[in-house]
Amino acid sequence: GAVVSQHPSWVICKSGTSVKIECRSLDFQATTMFWYRQFPKQSLMLMATSNEGSKATYEQGVEKDKFLINHASLTLSTLTVTSAHPEDSSFYICSARDGHPRYFGPGTRLLVL
Amino acid sequence: QKEVEQNSGPLSVPEGAIASLNCTYSDRGSQSFFWYRQYSGKSPELIMFIYSNGDKEDGRFTAQLNKASQYVSLLIRDSQPSDSATYLCAVNTPLVFGKGTRLSVIA
Numbered sequence: 001g002a003v004v005s006q007h008p009s010w011v012i013c014k015s016g017t018s019v020k021i022e023c024r025s026l027d028f029q030a031t032t033m034f035w036y037r038q039f040p041k042q043s044l045m046l047m048a049t050s051n052e053g054s055k056a057t058y059e060q061g062v063e064k065d066k067f068l069i070n071h072a073s074l075t076l077s078t079l080t081v082t083s084a085h086p087e088d089s090s091f092y093i094c095s096a097r098d099g100h101p102r103y104f105g106p107g108t109r110l111l112v113l
Numbered sequence: 114q115k116e117v118e119q120n121s122g123p124l125s126v127p128e129g130a131i132a133s134l135n136c137t138y139s140d141r142g143s144q145s146f147f148w149y150r151q152y153s154g155k156s157p158e159l160i161m162f163i164y165s166n167g168d169k170e171d172g173r174f175t176a177q178l179n180k181a182s183q184y185v186s187l188l189i190r191d192s193q194p195s196d197s198a199t200y201l202c203a204v205n206t207p208l209v210f211g212k213g214t215r216l217s218v219i220a
Contacts, residue, residue: 034207043201043212044157093156102147102208109157
């Protein structure tokens with residue numbers, strides 16, 4: 001199946017700093033990528049849909065100014081958590097489509113101290 | 114509010130048995146259905162997708178879809194301890210996920 005990578009896999013930062021997470025489709029072009037967040041023992045919650053060359057579409061309740069998404073190429077989308085706070089600590093997972101089935105990256109675990 | 118419901122489990126089955134995982138969804142217009150497996154601390158891994166009513170088989174896995182009943186299931190034959198994980202049902206695009214069913218296969 002298609003491969004999606006994420007970097008970094010782990011990040012620990014101080015409250016108030018910004019963190020950038022990269023999502024890459026390695027062997028296919030993805031015009032659309034999705035960003036999810038998963039808290040412990042919870043299911044995945046869609047944060048936003050990232051479209052190459054255009055603005056991201058955010059789900060209700062997700063602050064677009066806090067979670068900046070850039071989809072600059074067909075193989076790369078980035079999520080920047082600005083002014084991170086402890087409540088932003090979570091498992092962030094990106095997803096990309098190769099045809100219809102959806103493949104997920106390995107995830108980025110963020111811990112904000 | 115579009116919802117996907119799953120029994121959280123845990124569902125415990127002996128090794129070699131058939132594990133049956135169920136999922137219901139609220140959006141009658143849903144067209145695409147997915148089953149993912151998620152090991153603890155890892156991201157979801159696609160197991161099966163199904164679009165049409167009926168059964169779809171892939172190795173030890175069978176997905177069953179009944180759109181009239183708004184019901185999709187996953188059967189795992191000859192369950193192995195390595196199948197122990199949380200199984201997530203997801204519907205549509207963008208995906209709406211259930212909370213997952215935790216499966217434990219006892220050796």
